[in-house]
Amino acid sequence: MSGKKILLLAGDFVEDYEIMVPFQALQMVGHEVHAVCPEKEDGDRCKTAVHDFRGDQTYLETRGHDFALNATFADIDPADYDALVVPGGRAPEYLRGYDEVLDAVRHFFDEGKPVAAICHGPQILAAAGVLDGYEMTAYPAVRAEIERAGCSWVDEVTVDGNLVTGQAWPDHPEWLAAFLDVLGTEISHEPAAAAADD
Structure with missing residues (x-):
């Protein structure tokens, strides 16, 4: 299976884990990811925020890393x-x-392409007017x-057609696995003994 070309939306104070982990994990399995x-x-940075859950009524926010973009929004065509x-x-x-963000999102839904959204990300999808009729989840405060x-x-990671949603970064293993399945990504592991014989 050849890798897919994936667009990842970023902005200042995007959640650190929710951008870093998918960006790296999707590349690790052979996909090309443009943030x-x-x-x-391209080359500019977004500040990130880390949202932690410590038993309060909502999350605690602290400053995260600087995330380097690897493409220029004005130059991309969602059709690619x-x-x-x-x-x-x-x-x-x-x-x-941003109208251009909403237009980009609408393209993926109009074409039935896979979309993975997590935590507060579905706020963008709601603003784009693409969610009617879907079964999904998000950060509970966005319900x-x-x-x-x-x-x-739905109160768990959910797949409905082309849309894969999770509530927050603790959902990463299940959310990313479901997204890889929707993408048609196949991961195979060579047994250690066979690798040693080569």
Whole structure:
């Protein structure tokens, strides 16, 4: 199976784990991932935030890493990509205000291409008006927005057609595995003994 070309949406104070982990994991299995942000270019950086769950009524936010973009949003054409990843954090609340972001998201849904969204990422999908009729999840505080967008809420990682959703970064193993399945990614491991004989 040849690798897919995947677009990943970024913005300042995107959730650190939710951008770093899929960006690296999807490349690790052979996909090409372009991380882009409106008004930023290839090589520019986005500040990230780490959201931790420590028993409070909501998450605690601390400063994360600087994430380097590897493509320029103004230069990309969504038609050139096979799939879309929409991480969470604080970035979605303002990225959904960019018409060009919403247009890009609509392309993936209009074409039935795989889309993976996690945590607050579905705020962008709701703003794009593409969620009516889907069964999905998101960060629980976003549930009201998701339901008003016409979705049925599920309290776990969910796959509905082309859409794969998770609640937050603790869902990464199941969320990414489901996304790889929707992408048609096959991962094979050569047995250690066979590798030693080569």
